[in-house]
Amino acid sequence: MNSFPESLNNLIDEFSRFPGIGKKTAQRMAFYVLNSSTNLANDLSQAVLDLKSKIRFCEKCFGISEDTYCSICLDSKRDINIICVVENPADIYTFEKTSAFRGVYHVLGGVLSPLDGIGPDVLNIGSLLSRISSSNEVLIATNATIEGEATCLYLANLLEEKSVKVTRLARGLPIGGDLEFVDEATIMRAIEDRSEIQ
């Protein structure tokens, strides 16, 4: 007996598929399931199935929803003239937590990454273009990574043709950040985008 029983190995493999979960953590998780009550296992198993069966993607913004349209798209108090473009549905919650944005969202479903075979046609770009009119502002809020920046520039080019106002999130020092620990690229952007004190 040098290896685990098959059913244990199976669950370890399933847990290992998650991002950020290594073999050791997956093993600890599987043993945790093994050592806990059958209720926990049933609840977990059911929660996974429920999620897949109940949640779908909003047909307008591709955020997550339990209905055809998500609660943000259905909310009449939202300003539909400003559309925030994000990479993933989870990003919407990052913005919503701040309550600083009262517009609507559009989820790309990823970023351009030619090496991984992710081209413009894989992302929800066509649906974005058909949503906007010239009176809109599009706030591109992709991650500040190389792929995120490239996707941002690609979108900005496309949107320019539509003569729509395109903005993106400010780059600069993170609040609470110490100058000593901020990388050079951020410092450069913070100098370029410096603002006047009023």
Place this chain on the structure above:
Amino acid sequence: MNSFPESLNNLIDEFSRFPGIGKKTAQRMAFYVLNSSTNLANDLSQAVLDLKSKIRFCEKCFGISEDTYCSICLDSKRDINIICVVENPADIYTFEKTSAFRGVYHVLGGVLSPLDGIGPDVLNIGSLLSRISSSNEVLIATNATIEGEATCLYLANLLEEKSVKVTRLARGLPIGGDLEFVDEATIMRAIEDRSEIQ
């Protein structure tokens, strides 16, 4: 919409229960389920249920097994005269990976921890005592923690009455360990238990 839909929240809560999985990781895992195929969700859900239905504890050693007795207890090539006492079923695999131990195991199911209400009667100690005879050697392999050491000493006392040979794992420098980074308690034990070079 400041919070996730209920079914998403449920799954995040389920994942958060695992040891070492915080709210953020649980959230990332739940979104991973959401973004992946229904097959992955079904497989995960089924693997969790299978584990609980197929795996039980060996009636002799309390290790994990798919039958009444585990494959180690059933293996006639194993030396039943030396019993290695471990805290958890997972510990058995740590030993088995080395192939350095050819005896059998006994799982305590935890360690003595009066503050958590874990006394001797909660652990598989009675079944250990009824398994051994005076010709046995009992190798106590609890963790080198305070609770593990206390449990080890408690067992050693009990077993002394049975006039059985009681041993425990050597303490000393871990292989590959640099003296500079080894703690004082380990150094002290390594000096005490120093061995002659032959």
